[in-house]
Amino acid sequence: DTGVSQDPRHKITKRGQNVTFRCDPISEHNRLYWYRQTLGQGPEFLTYFQNEAQLEKSRLLSDRFSAERPKGSFSTLEIQRTEQGDSAMYLCASSFLGRLGDEQFFGPGTRLTVL
Amino acid sequence: AQSVTQLDSQVPVFEEAPVELRCNYSSSVSVYLFWYVQYPNQGLQLLLKYLSGSTLVKGINGFEAEFNKSQTSFHLRKPSVHISDTAEYFCAVSDVANYGGSQGNLIFGKGTKLSVKP
Numbered sequence: 001d002t003g004v005s006q007d008p009r010h011k012i013t014k015r016g017q018n019v020t021f022r023c024d025p026i027s028e029h030n031r032l033y034w035y036r037q038t039l040g041q042g043p044e045f046l047t048y049f050q051n052e053a054q055l056e057k058s059r060l061l062s063d064r065f066s067a068e069r070p071k072g073s074f075s076t077l078e079i080q081r082t083e084q085g086d087s088a089m090y091l092c093a094s095s096f097l098g099r100l101g102d103e104q105f106f107g108p109g110t111r112l113t114v115l
Numbered sequence: 116a117q118s119v120t121q122l123d124s125q126v127p128v129f130e131e132a133p134v135e136l137r138c139n140y141s142s143s144v145s146v147y148l149f150w151y152v153q154y155p156n157q158g159l160q161l162l163l164k165y166l167s168g169s170t171l172v173k174g175i176n177g178f179e180a181e182f183n184k185s186q187t188s189f190h191l192r193k194p195s196v197h198i199s200d201t202a203e204y205f206c207a208v209s210d211v212a213n214y215g216g217s218q219g220n221l222i223f224g225k226g227t228k229l230s231v232k233p
Binding site: 004031033041044045055056091102103104106108109 | 223
């Protein structure tokens with residue numbers, strides 16, 4: 001169990017560019033979540049997958065955001081035409097469906113800065 | 116779960132003093148409750164969780180929390196804090212699904228920054 005990993009840890013981009021983040025969950029976990037955390041706020045839910053199926057999307061996930069989990073393992077989060085308001089920490093978490101409480105384990109996050 | 120309120124955005128305390136970080140939630144269904152800690156530039160680490168059973172739950176690093184259903188609260192306590200406890204603490208809830216797991220996403224409070232001074 002190596003924990004949840006995210007890549008890159010930091011990303012600086014110019015407004016209008018596209019960015020993609022990757023999350024590798026704990027190997028046996030079948031649920032994967034994406035959250036966004038802005039300065040001074042708690043994490044806000046964006047979307048989650050159960051295996052490869054995207055089961056829920058927050059209204060925060062505008063049409064510029066897309067997430068995939070093609071083989072039910074790693075996931076990618078893409079932001080198209082980035083805006084300065086997209087600057088935030090993007091957190092990934094994973095859990096094992098079926099365990100009481102579905103405890104979520106978080107990765108270190110990807111910090112996005114849009115100039 | 117509908118919302119989580121952490122009543123204090125910042126809590127300064129001296130080393131070896133006791134501390135309580137307050138959390139209230141609102142929900143029309145049964146919930147699971149969690150406290151996470153976040154150190155600077157790091158992800159979230161689970162401190163403790165309430166799933167069922169005893170309302171007093173103990174976690175890592177000497178922290179404990181008590182679930183009070185009537186007051187919809189889940190306050191975090193530590194009898195004696197250390198400098199190393201300086202961090203941001205987040206309370207979170209998730210709705211309980213029929214099969215016993217969570218409904219999916221966690222709803223977080225805005226966090227409480229604990230600052231331990233020597």
